[in-house]
Structure formats: structure tokens, C-alpha cells
Amino acid sequence: MGDYQRLKELLLGDERAELDRQRERLAELARDVEHDRAGLPRELPRLLREAQRGDGRDKLVDALSAPVASALGTAVREQRQTIVDALFPIIGPAIRKAIVEALRDFSDGFNRALESSLTPRGLKWRFEAWRTGVPYAQVVLKNTLSFRLDHLFLIERDSGLVIARESAPEVADLDADAISGMLTAIGDFVRDSVGGDAPGSLASATVGEHLLWVVEGPRANLAVFLRGVPPAQLRLVLQERLEQIHALLPEAPADGAVTLPGLREALDLDRLRHAAALDPHAPPKKTRPWPLVLVALAIGGALAWWLVNDWLWARHLHDAEKALRAWPGVHVDGIDGSRRGAVVVRGLIDPLAESPRAALAQLLPPDTSLAFEWRGYVSTDPALVARRARQLLAPPEGVRVAFADGRLALRGVAPAAWVAAARERAAWIPGVAVLDLDALHAAEDPSAAQEAELDAVGEALRELKVEFVRETEAADPAPLEAMRAQALRALELAAMLGYDVRFTCHGYNDAPGGDVLNRALRERRAEWLCAELARRGVPADRLSRGDSVADAAEAPTIALRAASLRLERARSADGK
Amino acid sequence: MTELARKVCMLGDFGVGKTSLVSRFVRNTFSDKYLTTVGVKVDSKHVALPDARTVKLVVWDIAGKSALDALNLNYLRGATGLMLVADGTREASLRATLNLLMQARDVLDDPAVVLVVNKLDLVERWQVAPATIAELRRTLPVVETSAQSGDGVEAAFAELARKLAA
Ligand SMILES: Nc1nc2c(ncn2[C@@H]2O[C@H](COP(=O)(O)OP(=O)(O)O)[C@@H](O)[C@H]2O)c(=O)[nH]1
Numbered sequence: 001m002g003d004y005q006r007l008k009e010l011l012l013g014d015e016r017a018e019l020d021r022q023r024e025r026l027a028e029l030a031r032d033v034e035h036d037r038a039g040l041p042r043e044l045p046r047l048l049r050e051a052q053r054g055d056g057r058d059k060l061v062d063a064l065s066a067p068v069a070s071a072l073g074t075a076v077r078e079q080r081q082t083i084v085d086a087l088f089p090i091i092g093p094a095i096r097k098a099i100v101e102a103l104r105d106f107s108d109g110f111n112r113a114l115e116s117s118l119t120p121r122g123l124k125w126r127f128e129a130w131r132t133g134v135p136y137a138q139v140v141l142k143n144t145l146s147f148r149l150d151h152l153f154l155i156e157r158d159s160g161l162v163i164a165r166e167s168a169p170e171v172a173d174l175d176a177d178a179i180s181g182m183l184t185a186i187g188d189f190v191r192d193s194v195g196g197d198a199p200g201s202l203a204s205a206t207v208g209e210h211l212l213w214v215v216e217g218p219r220a221n222l223a224v225f226l227r228g229v230p231p232a233q234l235r236l237v238l239q240e241r242l243e244q245i246h247a248l249l250p251e252a253p254a255d256g257a258v259t260l261p262g263l264r265e266a267l268d269l270d271r272l273r274h275a276a277a278l279d280p281h282a283p284p285k286k287t288r289p290w291p292l293v294l295v296a297l298a299i300g301g302a303l304a305w306w307l308v309n310d311w312l313w314a315r316h317l318h319d320a321e322k323a324l325r326a327w328p329g330v331h332v333d334g335i336d337g338s339r340r341g342a343v344v345v346r347g348l349i350d351p352l353a354e355s356p357r358a359a360l361a362q363l364l365p366p367d368t369s370l371a372f373e374w375r376g377y378v379s380t381d382p383a384l385v386a387r388r389a390r391q392l393l394a395p396p397e398g399v400r401v402a403f404a405d406g407r408l409a410l411r412g413v414a415p416a417a418w419v420a421a422a423r424e425r426a427a428w429i430p431g432v433a434v435l436d437l438d439a440l441h442a443a444e445d446p447s448a449a450q451e452a453e454l455d456a457v458g459e460a461l462r463e464l465k466v467e468f469v470r471e472t473e474a475a476d477p478a479p480l481e482a483m484r485a486q487a488l489r490a491l492e493l494a495a496m497l498g499y500d501v502r503f504t505c506h507g508y509n510d511a512p513g514g515d516v517l518n519r520a521l522r523e524r525r526a527e528w529l530c531a532e533l534a535r536r537g538v539p540a541d542r543l544s545r546g547d548s549v550a551d552a553a554e555a556p557t558i559a560l561r562a563a564s565l566r567l568e569r570a571r572s573a574d575g576k
Numbered sequence: 577m578t579e580l581a582r583k584v585c586m587l588g589d590f591g592v593g594k595t596s597l598v599s600r601f602v603r604n605t606f607s608d609k610y611l612t613t614v615g616v617k618v619d620s621k622h623v624a625l626p627d628a629r630t631v632k633l634v635v636w637d638i639a640g641k642s643a644l645d646a647l648n649l650n651y652l653r654g655a656t657g658l659m660l661v662a663d664g665t666r667e668a669s670l671r672a673t674l675n676l677l678m679q680a681r682d683v684l685d686d687p688a689v690v691l692v693v694n695k696l697d698l699v700e701r702w703q704v705a706p707a708t709i710a711e712l713r714r715t716l717p718v719v720e721t722s723a724q725s726g727d728g729v730e731a732a733f734a735e736l737a738r739k740l741a742a
């Protein structure tokens with residue numbers, strides 16, 4: 001203190017000495033006046049008590065009521081903060097109670113207005129209200145308002161220092177002290193610039209979806225950073241928390257951040273959120289059973305109707321999807337049938353593929369809108385590869401195109417130029433792995449016709465089969481005759497062309513019967529065929545029994561009681 | 577762990593370099609624009625104490641005036657430290673600063689104070705005599721600084737932090 005005195009003297013020197021002298025004189029004068037009245041304060045309480053005797057009290061009240069009222073008025077005007085601070089613990093709950101009542105009236109009205117709404121959403125909320133016992137209006141409010149708490153600062157009112165803070169884990173950290181300092185300063189600034197000595201301060205600020213709420217108390221404020229649309233309830237909850245916190249705060253000014261038992265809980269963001277979503281003051285609602293039963297029945301009926309329709313729609317979709325997946329030249333990425341009555345197909349389509357639209361339209365309910373979102377691609381589906389080969393090669397009449405298992409086979413007779421071009425081009429066709437041109441002959445080749453005929457004989461044999469009534473009793477001798485004729489013709493052609501030709505006999509059986517028995521039966525049928533043909537003039541050394549195990553690719557198609565002949569040829573050893 | 581935080585106000589005549597000193601000292605949370613719009617800017621910085629504790633200084637920079645009006649007195653509320661700033665090249669700024677201290681002491685209860693005489697880089701033009709500074713040192717810690725070169729800035733705030741934590 002002495003130091004500051006010296007500082008002042010350094011600055012003010014003589015002026016200060018004069019000032020002190022004047023101050024001393026004033027004090028002396030005041031002392032004189034005081035002296036006369038010195039006894040009064042001591043006497044005043046006794047005098048007041050005496051004045052209340054008899055009808056004195058009424059007179060005193062009469063006399064004082066006007067000045068006390070004016071004094072209160074002046075105090076409210078000029079020392080409002082002191083009065084507000086004194087009344088804070090009373091006013092807060094009182095106001096809150098009034099607001100809660102008002103809100104409840106409002107929500108009751110709201111409730112009635114919404115009572116009759118039977119939209120699916122309304123029904124869902126009504127169900128939720130029924131399930132949880134929370135009034136319907138509040139469920140509506142809760143579902144329509146969504147918000148999140150980012151930060152909550154408890155700020156010492158005078159210094160603007162942060163006493164405690166809570167932040168949501170996923171939001172960026174803030175310099176809480178600087179921010180709450182600025183908030184306090186801005187609050188003061190707003191009050192100073194617009195309010196004069198009016199109480200209150202910055203209560204909220206909004207920037208886009210970001211919202212700042214300040215809830216004020218006598219010694220500390222709560223600043224909340226939020227996003228979204230908070231329910232009005234939240235402000236009440238915050239106000240309540242702030243009152244709790246005031247009860248916890250020590251009398252002495254907080255020394256920066258403090259740890260107070262119960263403070264964390266009062267500030268917990270999740271609890272606040274939860275508290276704001278529910279109205280703790282509302283009594284549990286008595287549920288009226290009849291409207292509920294009706295509503296439940298309506299919901300049940302609607303649900304059943306909806307489920308059946310949904311199930312039917314799902315089946316249609318399933319069928320459509322199956323058809324699409326099997327459609328040649330189409331690759332399906334997804335079928336969107338989430339909106340009933342409309343199907344959107346996304347995927348790839350080969351330009352040569354046929355549109356599946358008509359086929360799908362048949363599988364779906366009549367009014368279904370059908371949209372495709374296609375992108376082009378090159379399909380390796382056998383049907384598409386064959387189609388592509390036909391388009392690219394443009395085979396003349398007399399040439400047949402077959403494609404299976406990556407093998408493109410061209411058979412027949414065609415002009416040499418076309419054969420040469422095809423030989424070149426065919427290997428480039430997407431999807432073709434192996435090229436089989438053994439049976440393709442140039443028309444200019446003198447033996448082309450014979451080659452083609454030999455190929456045709458091989459094909460014809462493949463088509464022929466002898467069917468059995470039972471065991472090896474042939475149903476009709478005609479196929480056997482035809483086989484014999486073809487085989488003999490093949491031998492003639494082979495001799496001309498210099499091929500070595502052999503025939504294999506195969507036997508088949510239909511489904512019933514044990515494995516061992518059936519196998520024996522197949523062998524007997526194959527042997528029977530060889531013997532019959534030999535008897536009819538086909539050289540026996542050219543006939544042999546084929547593999548008795550019918551090969552997998554053919555078995556299902558000729559799974560009946562039959563025998564057939566296969567032609568195999570190779571360049572003969574003398575290589576003519 | 578409870579953190580020690582203290583509110584510190586910059587006090588001094590217009591143009592003495594308060595804002596420059598704060599900018600030197602802290603990382604800026606807010607743009608200086610706040611100073612002209614709101615009249616105040618708040619920044620914070622942790623300062624290590626000799627005994628290995630740290631104190632967080634929350635520094636309020638007030639748009640400079642030579643007298644504190646009601647508005648600025650509000651900003652002082654709750655401050656426990658004052659950084660007085662004078663401009664060495666202007667003797668009058670020293671007097672103004674000390675006047676501000678007297679006014680501030682009416683609202684604040686025994687604040688920690690450090691006096692900074694700024695613009696040390698212009699020392700050849702200083703009007704404040706070394707004798708005056710020596711005299712002031714008997715009452716207050718006085719640190720000569722240059723916000724421009726940074727000389728003495730850390731030391732001045734460190735001294736204030738030390739007094740605040742004492
Ligand atoms: N040469 C010099 N100029 C300074 C120094 N500190 C501040 N200034 C200049 O003084 C002027 C006023 O500074 P400012 O920080 O705005 O002062 P404030 O009004 O007290 O905040 C500016 O032009 C600064 O560049 C210093 O240490 N040396």
C-alpha cells in the first residue's frame with residue numbers, strides 16, 4: 001500500500017496534498033453533524049417497536065407502505081442485480097413451473113389436434129407413445145426435433161474463466177478459456193450497448209445450424225454449443241442444472257477450474273440430452289383402452305394387408321430376378337423393387353442380347369413400371385458368342401456355326417476366300433477360346449464335297465438311335481437299317497479321302513435299375529448293336545464296343561433304352 | 577488435476593503496443609478484428625512456472641483508451657492480473673498507464689501487476705528516463721520490452737504468471 005501511495009505522489013504531487021487537505025476538512029464537518037444524531041440509530045429499533053402498539057401498527061404500515069414501495073421500485077431500477085441475485089433461487093423454479101404448465105397446456109392441445117391423425121408415421125409414434133407411456137405430443141416433438149450438444153462450459157460470471165467443461169468426444173477441441181472469455185465480453189458488450197443497466201445478457205446466438213445458448217446465474221453461467229433444433233425443454237433442463245450447480249459452488253471465488261462432487265453428473269451431455277427429450281414433470285398418462293384397441297386393430301389390419309402385398313411383390317421380384325439372371329447376354333448388378341409397383345434394373349447388357357423387357361413385363365403385375373439402367377459389355381454367354389460369330393463371320397449357306405464350352409466349330413463347305421477369312425477372324429471373336437475348323441472345307445477343294453458328306457454322315461449317325469422295347473428287343477428295325485447305310489457310305493467316303501474310319505457302339509438305359517445291372521445292360525445293348533451291324537455287312541474289324549459308362553453330357557438327354565453308333569476318323573496311316 | 581487459470585487484462589494508452597505484445601505472446605484464437613468490433617479480444621496461453629507447475633493466462637486485450645469508462649471497467653471484472661503497458665518513446669503514455677492502474681484498483685482487489693515499458697528497439701528515442709524506471713522499480717516489477725523484436729515479452733508475462741501463482 002505504501003508503495004502505491006508513493007506512486008500516486010510521484011504522479012500527482014501537490015494536487016494530491018491539496019486534495020487530502022480538503023478531504024480532511026469535509027470529514028471534520030461531517031463529524032460535527034453526525035454527533036447530534038449519534039444516539040438515533042441506537043434508539044430506532046425500540047422506537048419502531050413502540051410505534052406498533054395499539055393501532056400504531058396500521059398507522060406505521062400506512063406511513064411506510066408508500067416509501068417502501070418506492071424504495072423497492074428504486075432498488076429494482078438501480079440495484080436490480082442485487083435483487084435478482086437475492087430472488088434467483090425463488091424466481092427460477094417459479095418461472096419454470098409456470099412455463100411447464102403452459103407447455104403442458106400447449107402439448108395437450110397439440111395432442112388433441114394430432115389425436116385423429118392416422119398416417120403411418122402418426123401410427124408409429126402413437127405406438128411408441130403407448131409403449132413408453134410418454135404423451136403422444138412429446139413423442140412427436142422428440143421425433144421432429146433432433147439436436148446434438150457439442151460443448152458445455154460452466155463459466156465463472158465475473159472473470160469469464162472456465163470452471164468446468166464437457167465436450168462431445170467427436171467434435172474438434174476448442175480453446176475453452178479464450179472462447180468463454182470472449183462470450184463473457186460479448187455478453188457484457190451487448191448488455192452495455194443495448195440494455196443500459198437492464199439485467200440479462202446474451203441468451204442465444206445462431207450461425208446456420210450452430211447454436212449458442214447462454215444460461216445465466218448469479219455466479220456462473222452455462223454456455224452450450226449445439227447443433228440442430230433443440231426442444232424448448234432443454235433450456236429448462238439447463239436452468240435447473242445451473243441452479244443445482246450454484247448449490248455446489250463454494251462461496252469463495254473459484255480458483256480457475258475446480259472439481260466438485262456432482263458437477264460432472266450435472267454437466268453430463270448424454271444425461272442432458274436425455275433429460276431434454278423427456279418431460280420429468282408430466283405425470284404418466286392414463287391410457288384409454290378403446291381407442292387404442294381400435295387403433296391396434298386398424299394397425300393390425302393394415303399390417304396384414306401390407307405384409308401380404310409385400311410378400312406377393314417380393315415373389316414377383318424374385319421371379320423377375322431369376323429370369324433376368326438366366327437371360328443370355330445380360331449381367332444383373334441389382335434389381336431395385338423397394339418401391340412397390342416400380343422396378344429398376346441395373347446391370348450390363350451385350351448389344352447383341354435381346355431386351356428382356358417383354359419377358360419381365362409378363363412376370364410382374366400389370367401396372368408395374370419397368371426401367372433399365374444398362375451399360376454395355378461383351379458377354380461370353382454361349383448363345384451370345386454364337387450370335388456374335390454369326391454376325392461377324394456372315395457364314396454362307398452350307399456352313400453351320402456351333403459354339404459350346406469356349407469352342408467355336410464351323411462345319412460345311414464354303415468358298416475358299418470365305419474359309420480363309422473365317423480362319424483368320426474367328427479366333428478374334430470375344431468369347432472364343434478354341435477354334436474347330438476340321439469340318440470346314442473350301443468349295444474349290446475337289447474333295448470338299450466328299451469331306452462335307454463325311455461330316456454330314458457323322459452328324460446323321462449322331463442323330464440315329466435304336467430303341468428297345470426291353471432288353472435287346474428292338475422296337476423298330478428302321479434306324480438299324482439307316483445306321484448300316486450311313487456306316488457303309490462313311491467307309492466308301494473314307495476310302496476316297498484317305499481316312500481311317502471306326503465305329504463305336506454305345507448302349508443306354510433308362511432310369512430304373514441298379515447300377516451293376518444297368519451297366520451290364522448297356523454293355524449288352526452296345527454288343528448287340530455291333531453284332532447286328534456286322535451281320536448286315538459292316539466290317540466287324542471297324543466296329544467296337546464303346547465305353548459303357550455313358551458320358552455325362554449325353555446321358556441325361558438319351559436316358560432311355562437305346563443304342564447308338566459313333567463315327568471316329570483319323571488320317572489313315574498311308575496318308576493319302 | 578485442477579488447472580490454474582487466471583484472467584489478465586492489458587492496460588495502457590492507445591498505441592503503446594498492447595495488441596502487438598499479446599500477438600507476440602500467444603497463438604491467436606481470434607482475429608484482431610474483434611478488438612475494433614467488440615472492443616476486446618481474449619486469448620490464452622500456458623506459462624510454465626519455475627516450480628514446474630503451469631498457469632494458464634487468459635489475456636484480455638482492451639481497445640486502448642487513456643481512461644477507463646464503465647464499459648472497460650466491466651471488462652476488468654474478475655481479473656487477478658494486470659499487464660500495464662507504456663510506450664518508452666512517449667513519457668505521457670507512462671503517466672496515462674499509471675492513472676489507469678489507479679482506476680483499476682478501485683474495482684479490483686489487490687491485483688498482481690507488471691509494468692512493461694515497450695518499444696525497446698527504439699531506445700535511442702526514449703523519453704522515459706532510466707532514473708524514472710529505477711524509481712518505479714521500487715514499487716512495481718518493470719520489464720523493458722520490444723513487441724517488434726520480442727525482447728522481454730516472455731519475461732514480462734512469466735513475471736506476471738509468477739506473481740499470480742504466488
Ligand atoms: N518499433 C516498435 N513499434 C511497436 C512496438 N510495439 C508496437 N509497435 C507499433 O505501435 C503501433 C501500435 O501498436 P498496437 O499494438 O496496436 O498498440 P495498442 O493500441 O496498445 O494495442 C503499431 O504500429 C505497432 O506496430 C515495438 O516494440 N516497437
Ligand SMILES: [Mg+2]
Pocket residue numbers: 594595596611638639640
Ligand atoms: Mg490494441
